[in-house]
Structure formats: structure tokens, C-alpha cells
Amino acid sequence: MPELRKDPVVGRWVIISTERSRRPTNFTPAPETRGSDFCPFCPGNEDKTPPEVHAVRANGGPPNSPGWSVRVVPNKFPALQIEGSLDRRGEGLYDRMNGVGAHEVVIEGPRHDQNLADLPIEHIRDVLAAYRERVVDLHRDRRFRYVLIFKNHGALAGATLEHAHTQLIATPIIPKILQEELEGARRYFELKERCVFCDIVQQETAEDNGRRVVMTTDRFVAIEPFAPRFPFETWILPRRHDAAYQTTTDPDECLDLAHILKDTLQRLNRALDRPPYNFVIHTSPVSDGDLEYYHWHLEIMPKLTRVAGFEIGSGFYINPTPPEDAAQYLREIAVEA
Amino acid sequence: MPELRKDPVVGRWVIISTERSRRPTNFTPAPETRGSDFCPFCPGNEDKTPPEVHAVRANGGPPNSPGWSVRVVPNKFPALQIEGSLDRRGEGLYDRMNGVGAHEVVIEGPRHDQNLADLPIEHIRDVLAAYRERVVDLHRDRRFRYVLIFKNHGALAGATLEHAHTQLIATPIIPKILQEELEGARRYFELKERCVFCDIVQQETAEDNGRRVVMTTDRFVAIEPFAPRFPFETWILPRRHDAAYQTTTDPDECLDLAHILKDTLQRLNRALDRPPYNFVIHTSPVSDGDLEYYHWHLEIMPKLTRVAGFEIGSGFYINPTPPEDAAQYLREIAVEA
Numbered sequence: 218m219p220e221l222r223k224d225p226v227v228g229r230w231v232i233i234s235t236e237r238s239r240r241p242t243n244f245t246p247a248p249e250t251r252g253s254d255f256c257p258f259c260p261g262n263e264d265k266t267p268p269e270v271h272a273v274r275a276n277g278g279p280p281n282s283p284g285w286s287v288r289v290v291p292n293k294f295p296a297l298q299i300e301g302s303l304d305r306r307g308e309g310l311y312d313r314m315n316g317v318g319a320h321e322v323v324i325e326g327p328r329h330d331q332n333l334a335d336l337p338i339e340h341i342r343d344v345l346a347a348y349r350e351r352v353v354d355l356h357r358d359r360r361f362r363y364v365l366i367f368k369n370h371g372a373l374a375g376a377t378l379e380h381a382h383t384q385l386i387a388t389p390i391i392p393k394i395l396q397e398e399l400e401g402a403r404r405y406f407e408l409k410e411r412c413v414f415c416d417i418v419q420q421e422t423a424e425d426n427g428r429r430v431v432m433t434t435d436r437f438v439a440i441e442p443f444a445p446r447f448p449f450e451t452w453i454l455p456r457r458h459d460a461a462y463q464t465t466t467d468p469d470e471c472l473d474l475a476h477i478l479k480d481t482l483q484r485l486n487r488a489l490d491r492p493p494y495n496f497v498i499h500t501s502p503v504s505d506g507d508l509e510y511y512h513w514h515l516e517i518m519p520k521l522t523r524v525a526g527f528e529i530g531s532g533f534y535i536n537p538t539p540p541e542d543a544a545q546y547l548r549e550i551a552v553e554a
Numbered sequence: 555m556p557e558l559r560k561d562p563v564v565g566r567w568v569i570i571s572t573e574r575s576r577r578p579t580n581f582t583p584a585p586e587t588r589g590s591d592f593c594p595f596c597p598g599n600e601d602k603t604p605p606e607v608h609a610v611r612a613n614g615g616p617p618n619s620p621g622w623s624v625r626v627v628p629n630k631f632p633a634l635q636i637e638g639s640l641d642r643r644g645e646g647l648y649d650r651m652n653g654v655g656a657h658e659v660v661i662e663g664p665r666h667d668q669n670l671a672d673l674p675i676e677h678i679r680d681v682l683a684a685y686r687e688r689v690v691d692l693h694r695d696r697r698f699r700y701v702l703i704f705k706n707h708g709a710l711a712g713a714t715l716e717h718a719h720t721q722l723i724a725t726p727i728i729p730k731i732l733q734e735e736l737e738g739a740r741r742y743f744e745l746k747e748r749c750v751f752c753d754i755v756q757q758e759t760a761e762d763n764g765r766r767v768v769m770t771t772d773r774f775v776a777i778e779p780f781a782p783r784f785p786f787e788t789w790i791l792p793r794r795h796d797a798a799y800q801t802t803t804d805p806d807e808c809l810d811l812a813h814i815l816k817d818t819l820q821r822l823n824r825a826l827d828r829p830p831y832n833f834v835i836h837t838s839p840v841s842d843g844d845l846e847y848y849h850w851h852l853e854i855m856p857k858l859t860r861v862a863g864f865e866i867g868s869g870f871y872i873n874p875t876p877p878e879d880a881a882q883y884l885r886e887i888a889v890e891a
Contacts, residue, residue, distance in 0.1 A: 223781055225753075225780070225781075226750055227734045227735055230781070296872045308780075311780045365868055367868065375860050392868040393868075393869030393870065395868060396869075405562070413562055417647070443559055443562070444561040446566075446866070495862055495864050495866075496867075497867040523709075523712050524712075525706050525711060525712025527832050528712075529861060530704070530855055532729050532730030533567070533568075533569075533702065533729035533731075535568070535633045536568055536569065536571065540570075
């Protein structure tokens with residue numbers, strides 16, 4: 218059973234993944250992304266994954282058979298285990314609980330060699346809708362406090378399978394950076410009675426500004442944030458105040474989000490020669506729903522520089538690319554309509 | 555002039571290093587560590603670095619000439635600039651200031667191919683004393699609030715030069731993770747009237763425990779922390795309560811620290827086949843001196859797994875090696891006396 222443990226000084230919870238326990242000799246060399254010789258995510262191999270929990274089949278067909286365009290399955294090697302109770306307990310000054318949670322994989326399309334950015338907009342919309350479906354379902358489990366949605370694209374960004382996919386992890390704790398963001402946004406709201414992300418959107422898209430804007434649509438903006446940790450770090454935010462990702466259900470809004478995500482990823486791909494990247498959806502915790510001080514958004518982090526342990530160990534990032542320069546490069550990229 | 559910018563939500567300062575500005579095409583492929591064909595840190599090349607600010611020359615000799623065993627120089631390509639005032643200013647809801655700070659390099663020994671762990675204990679003591687000398691000197695500059703001491707060993711851990719060295723960055727801000735640690739330790743002290751790190755040392759070294767202890771000396775302990783982010787993450791803490799690294803001046807204590815650092819690094823080297831690693835010294839801020847709630851320590855992070863952007867982007871770490879297992883492996887390693 219994996220375990221969740223809390224650092225007694227800074228309060229950060231980590232997963233100690235005993236099921237995946239590795240001896241020293243198992244670390245070198247780092248595994249490469251598995252190639253296309255065998256892929257459990259390809260159509261025809263549906264029996265090689267745990268049974269699906271959601272799928273899009275425009276032409277119908279039984280579960281766990283080919284014919285799907287988007288398919289969600291539990292992770293075969295989950296970081297957390299779905300069964301059991303939390304069983305919170307102490308050990309002197311330390312806190313721990315059972316590593317209970319859900320770990321799912323959204324297989325973004327049937328074609329092994331097609332990446333998210335290259336899918337048609339309507340297909341990306343279905344992928345984004347699959348995230349939403351799963352979040353709504355996982356929120357029903359009273360043990361969970363957060364559903365983390367993230368994508369590792371490329372081996373250097375941590376992907377272990379090549380076939381395009383996104384991961385969802387439902388956890389009984391709120392991940393540290395999300396907790397900090399919630400607290401920071403609440404403090405700002407207490408001071409200003411405004412959402413800090415609404416203020417960011419307003420300032421960035423003001424007529425006399427726009428230096429950090431990558432692109433805008435009717436309902437979303439893509440910007441390089443003012444104080445990015447990484448070169449070409451890019452955020453997509455809804456213009457309308459909305460705390461929770463899963464409440465984005467308006468059909469036009471969903472299509473608009475698919476559009477700006479595709480367009481932004483394509484710009485990054487062209488500017489940076491198809492870089493490895495991660496994205497994480499930042500959204501409100503399970504029970505908090507419609508917070509007036511929080512604003513969901515998506516953060517894309519291309520993996521261009523080596524993040525030294527020093528940066529992770531100190532939280533102090535050195536970014537060699539001013540966001541104004543990055544935004545200009547990305548604006549100037551020509552993308553398909 | 556580099557710039558310090560603050561994220562308006564979570565309050566994290568980042569360096570936007572305009573001097574090192576990189577265009578998109580400069581990112582791929584990642585540069586390898588430069589080899590030994592030319593090394594500015596080797597004896598005889600003293601004129602290839604900025605003039606030294608500290609050196610150990612047992613047999614005397616003029617500054618910036620060979621004959622040194624430890625040498626400290628300003629970084630030729632500093633992340634922050636030593637001249638100028640902070641000039642704090644706003645831009646709408648954002649905060650920024652000039653990237654003023656010191657960035658120095660401690661060249662740990664004259665031999666190009668000798669690593670810190672392989673130096674004699676007395677030599678390591680001199681390296682550790684050089685950190686202390688520089689911290690004391692940099693604390694005199696009233697613009698600085700923190701001096702960060704860190705080592706990147708190996709290209710995968712972010713080292714760009716092969717010759718063994720440590721870096722010091724003096725900053726006008728307190729790096730985020732240090733700030734969090736200071737706040738967490740203060741909260742614990744308010745509750746318990748004890749230092750949390752003293753409690754950790756006591757609990758880990760209790761007679762009926764010891765499962766996470768790597769080794770102990772008279773004055774220090776090396777442990778795998780209870781909730782480590784990374785496999786084989788290892789902390790060295792003084793047994794005696796002491797907030798600031800630079801106040802470790804007792805000769806026996808300094809030699810003891812050199813001993814436990816060498817021994818711990820050798821154990822990691824043997825267990826993990828000389829892994830790339832980082833270490834960061836966590837110590838109290840410039841003006842705070844002798845805090846009763848904080849306790850300096852050194853955190854070593856071997857670079858064994860790929861840290862996905864997701865982990866950086868969420869603060870949620872999955873560690874495949876329980877610290878009890880890691881401590882056992884490291885205890886069982888035979889090292890030279």
C-alpha cells in the first residue's frame with residue numbers, strides 16, 4: 218500500500234510509492250520512452266489496460282473494444298490505490314495516511330503517432346470534456362480533496378509511454394503549490410475584493426499593454442506570466458471568472474478552449490522544435506466549488522532547461538528568457554487557422 | 555540588468571536573467587558539461603576568472619596565482635549583478651526590482667578531476683570554511699537578505715563546468731522554500747516551544763528508532779527525512795541547536811562536519827554509482843542571526859529520477875524509494891575510515 222507522508226516543517230505531502238519501490242541499481246540508466254513496438258493504448262489492445270471508465274464512441278460499440286476516439290482507463294501502475302480508508306495516524310512528530318486515491322489515464326486518440334496539438338479542434342474538445350467527466354465523477358468520492366489533471370509530453374518531460382495521454386490523480390490532500398495559490402488568491406481578495414487572476418487578465422489585455430499576450434479568443438487568453446519560472450512558460454486563463462475547470466460546460470466555451478490550447482501548443486511546437494512539455498490544470502479543490510477568489514487556468518511548461526536540484530531545493534528560479542520576448546516570438550509564429 | 559520579479563499570487567521571486575537572454579533556437583540541444591580541454595578553474599588559468607575574493611594558500615603566494623587549495627571568485631556570468639540599488643517598483647499589480655546580488659564560485663580544489671567526496675577531510679573542512687568566510691563577508695552588504703550556498707554536481711544536476719565547485723548567491727529576497735521553512739519552523743515553535751529540527755534529530759536518533767539514520771558523528775547526524783521528495787534525499791543536521799551555518803566555527807565541529815559530509819557523499823557514490831547530485835545549505839536569513847526556532851542543515855538530492863514538470867508545477871512528489879530502505883542501503887555501504 219503506498220503511503221502519504223507530510224513534511225513536519227513545510228507541510229508538503231509526498232507519495233511514498235512502495236508498490237514501485239526501487240533499489241539503487243534500478244535507477245541507472247533512466248528508461249527511455251517505450252516505442253511503438255507494443256502499445257497498450259493502441260486500438261485492439263483494450264484488454265491490456267484495466268477496464269475503461271469513460272470513452273467517446275461516435276459510432277457506438279461495446280466498452281473495451283476498438284472504435285473509440287477518446288478513452289479513459291485506470292492507470293495499470295497507479296501511484297495511489299483506489300481501495301481502502303485513509304487511516305490517518307502519527308509517528309511521533311510525523312503524520313501519515315494510507316496512499317488512497319485514483320490514478321487514471323486519458324488516452325487522447327486512437328492513433329499512436331498523433332499528438333494533442335495535431336488533433337482536430339473538435340477532437341481536442343472531446344479530450345477536454347473527458348477530463349471534465351472524470352473530475353465530476355471523482356468529486357463524488359468523499360475521500361478526495363483534489364483532482365490533479367496533468368500531461369507529460371515527451372520522455373524528458375516524464376512521459377513513459379509515447380502514445381498521447383493525460384493523467385488524472387485524485388488525492389485526499391491538496392497539492393502544495395495549489396494550496397499556496399489558493400491562499401495567495403484569498404489574501405489578495407481580502408485586500409482588494411477582486412480575484413487576482415481577473416486582475417491579471419485585465420492588466421495583460423489592456424489596450425496599452427499586451428506585451429505578454431500570446432493570443433486571445435472571445436473567451437480565453439494565453440499569456441506569458443509576469444514572473445515565469447521557466448522560459449516560454451505559458452498560461453491559458455478564461456476571461457470569465459470561474460473557479461472550477463469542470464463548470465466550463467458551455468459548448469462555445471469548450472470549443473474556444475480547444476482552439477486556444479491547440480493554437481498555443483502549435484506555436485510552442487514551431488518556436489521550439491516540438492519541445493517536451495508538461496501542463497497542469499489549476500482548479501479549485503473538491504469541496505470548495507465556486508470560490509469568488511480563485512480562477513481556474515492551465516499552465517504549460519516547456520522543458521527547455523535543466524532544472525537543477527538547487528532550484529527545486531530552494532524554490533529560486535533563474536529564467537533566461539524574459540516573458541515579453543517569449544510572447545513576441547510566439548505571437549509571430551504563423552499557425553493554421 | 556537582470557531583474558527580480560514577484561509572482562502576484564504565490565509571492566515567489568524569480569530572476570529574469572536578461573544578460574543570458576536566450577532565443578528559442580538556443581535551447582536545443584542541451585549543452586553538455588564542458589570537458590577538460592580548457593578549464594578556467596584549473597591552476598595557471600587564474601587570469602581567466604574575475605579576481606579572487608578568498609583563497610587558501612598554505613605556502614603563501616600572491617593572489618590570483620597558482621598554489622591555492624581552495625579559491626573563491628565572482629562568477630564570470632553572474633545571475634545577479636553586484637552594482638546598483640534595488641529600485642523596487644510596481645507595474646500595475648506586479649512587483650519588481652533590479653537584479654542586484656552577488657554570485658560567487660568556490661573552486662574546491664586545484665585538481666580538475668577530483669570531486670568533493672574524494673578530497674581529504676582537512677581539505678573539505680577548508681572548503682566548508684570558505685563558504686563561511688564568504689557568508690560572513692556578504693552579510694555586511696545591507697542590500698542582501700539571504701546567502702544561498704549550493705552545489706550542482708554532474709551535467710544532469712545542472713553543472714556547466716566539470717571542475718568541482720560550489721556556488722553562492724546573495725539575494726535581496728529570501729528564496730521561497732527557505733521562507734516556507736522559516737515560517738513552518740516558527741509555527742511549530744509557537745505551538746511546542748521547541749525547535750522542530752531539534753525534535754527531528756531527537757526522534758530519529760532515539761534508541762528504539764534509527765531506521766532512517768544513515769550515520770552519526772559526535773556532533774552531526776545524516777538521515778533520510780521522513781517525507782523525502784526524491785529517492786535517497788539525505789539531510790545532514792547538527793545535533794546542537796544552531797540557526798546559522800556560519801556560526802559553526804569550533805575546530806572539532808568543523809572537522810566533524812567535513813567527515814560526515816565526505817562519508818555520506820561516498821556512501822551515495824557507492825550505492826548509486828556516482829550519481830549527479832545537488833546540495834543546498836539551509837540557513838537563517840542575513841538579519842535574523844540566532845533564531846531559536848530555526849536550525850541550519852544541508853540537504854543532498856541525488857538526481858536519479860526525472861522530475862516531471864507536473865511535480866514542479868503542482869508541488870506533488872512521488873518517491874519510489876521509502877527512506878527507511880534508502881537509509882538501510884546507505885548504512886550497509888562500507889566506506890574508508
